[in-house]
Amino acid sequence: MALNVDLHAEGTRYRGLPPSEWPTLIFNWDLSEDSQQYALDGVKAIQFQQQYPEGLQIGWVNLVEFDTKLCHFSRRAKEELWSVGCASKLAKTVAYLSRGLPITPPLVAPIKDKDELVFHGGNHRYAALKAIAFDGEFPIYIAPEYFEEVKQIVRVRSNPIVSNDAGQHLVA
Numbered sequence: 227m228a229l230n231v232d233l234h235a236e237g238t239r240y241r242g243l244p245p246s247e248w249p250t251l252i253f254n255w256d257l258s259e260d261s262q263q264y265a266l267d268g269v270k271a272i273q274f275q276q277q278y279p280e281g282l283q284i285g286w287v288n289l290v291e292f293d294t295k296l297c298h299f300s301r302r303a304k305e306e307l308w309s310v311g312c313a314s315k316l317a318k319t320v321a322y323l324s325r326g327l328p329i330t331p332p333l334v335a336p337i338k339d340k341d342e343l344v345f346h347g348g349n350h351r352y353a354a355l356k357a358i359a360f361d362g363e364f365p366i367y368i369a370p371e372y373f374e375e376v377k378q379i380v381r382v383r384s385n386p387i388v389s390n391d392a393g394q395h396l397v398a
Contacts, residue, residue, distance in 0.1 A: 248324070
């Protein structure tokens with residue numbers, strides 16, 4: 227609770243600022259099974275287990291390619307950074323990432339009968355990653371029943387590209 231309050235207060239300093247004025251963001255991707263529930267904001271462990279009894283699968287995608295496959299209400303243009311979504315959540319995400327705390331990948335799913343993807347969690351994590359002009363690979367979570375379908379929409383790799391000595395997957 228104290229961390230949440232502290233991050234919210236710190237985030238207010240970044241609200242509305244262009245990414246060039248943000249602190250350095252560290253995407254310390256937490257890919258552990260125990261943390262998968264955090265891909266969905268505010269979902270309790272028991273709810274997550276009921277909804278995803280097999281857990282989630284991890285895939286690595288190229289941001290530029292992935293962004294072209296997002297549906298219009300999941301994709302943000304540069305000029306929409308603060309006007310689309312919740313500005314206070316994005317500001318808090320910037321504060322969180324500036325501390326290098328572990329963060330789960332976004333959760334994506336295909337849109338039925340379309341060649342597009344939608345976020346089921348992680349909009350603001352993705353917006354921050356895109357805002358800093360990252361153009362490499364990053365991890366996404368996919369429900370097992372959608373994995374093959376997502377692979378038909380965007381290229382998905384199964385193994386990570388960069389790990390530090392602690393096994394953390396770092397980007398940016």
